[in-house]
Amino acid sequence: MKIIIHGGFFSESDQSHEVKTAKQNSLKEIAEKAFQYLQTHSAFDTVAYAVSLLEDDPLYNAGIGSQIQSDGVIRMSAAIMNGETQKLSGVINIQNVKNPVFVAKDLIDEDDRVLGGNGAKKYATEHGFENFSTEIPQRRKEYEAKLNNGGKGTVGCVAIDKNGKLAVATSTGGKGFEIPGRISDSATVAGNYANEFCAVSCTGVGEDIVSNATAAKIVTRVTDGMSLETAFGKTFAELKAIDGFAGAIGIDRNGNVYHQDSYPTMVFASFDGEFFEVFS
Structure with a gap:
């Protein structure tokens, strides 16, 4: 059983040492909570739980940390994929x-598993999700000043459970000030993909991740026999060729964990019940 999570990127030039320390502590705490949850739950349930904790932390660009779009509205996207069934669903x-x-x-479990905009909200309301504003004062100040938080981000989790089953979930609050209606990678197989061999979640510039089909490429290459590290390396070499901005986390069916970014530093933490690895 292993867990790895990410929370976007950290920029030394735009963010303080205090923010860095806060993210390190937060990621370590969430990774540990998610690992404990994994003891009695499937990988599929666990990745949703872990990502919900990241969505609840305003340090990250998802949930209540989401960015505001150019028309002053917050719109969010998220996806989850079960490696065993190879089903993906998202909003x-x-x-x-x-x-x-x-x-x-x-x-x-729906026939129509990816919903957008008003349809996604209508579905949420009909299924008991309460109306909730994810806007925090900091984001409104940044929007009004036409600034962003210095961290291109998204959050995600990949897990392997005691039965060797893999799952992935990814959530984002956008890049900030985008054209309303923009769709990035998080609710696509480019940014969030899993099968029985491997699971990968991405963060960064959605357009770059989609152009490179990053998550799907890595998982497909591992499925075809590449090692996880080699699959990451080849895929990120192709990303570099288009000057793409991205980071990714992954686990293969043998429990190997790997992460890579094209423009440091992706913030992440992994935990296997004994050892932590946290970005530095």
Whole structure:
């Protein structure tokens, strides 16, 4: 059993040492909570739980930490994928829910598993998700000043459970000041993909991740026999060729954990019940 989570990027030039320390402590705490949850739950349930904790922390660009778009509105996207069934479900540009990842998870048994905009919100309301504003004062100040938080971000979790089953979940609050209606990678197989061999979650510039089909490429290459490290390396070499900005985390069916970024520093933490690895 292993867990790895990410929370976007950290920029030394735009963010303080205090923010860095806060993210390190937060990621370590969430990774540990998620690992404990994994003891009695499947990988699929656990990745949703872990991502919900990240969505609840305003340090990250998801849930209550989400960015504000150019028209002053927050729209969020999230997805989850079960490696065993190879089913993906997600929401795109949903508004006014606390945890988009849980709405995405609820959709996994539907015939129509990826919903957007008003349809996603209507589904959430009909399935008991309360109306909730994810805007915090800091984000409104940044929007009004036409600034962002210095961290291109998204949050995600990959887990392998005691039965060797893999799952992944990813959630984002956008890049900030984007054109309303923009769709990035988080609710697509480019940013969030899993099968029985490997699971990968991405963060960074959605357009770059989609152009490179990053998560799907890594998982496919591992499925075809590449090692996890080699698959990451080849995929990120292709990302570099288009000057892509991205980071990714992954676990293969043998329990190997790997992470890589194209423009340091992706913030992440992994835990296997004994050893932590936290970004530095």
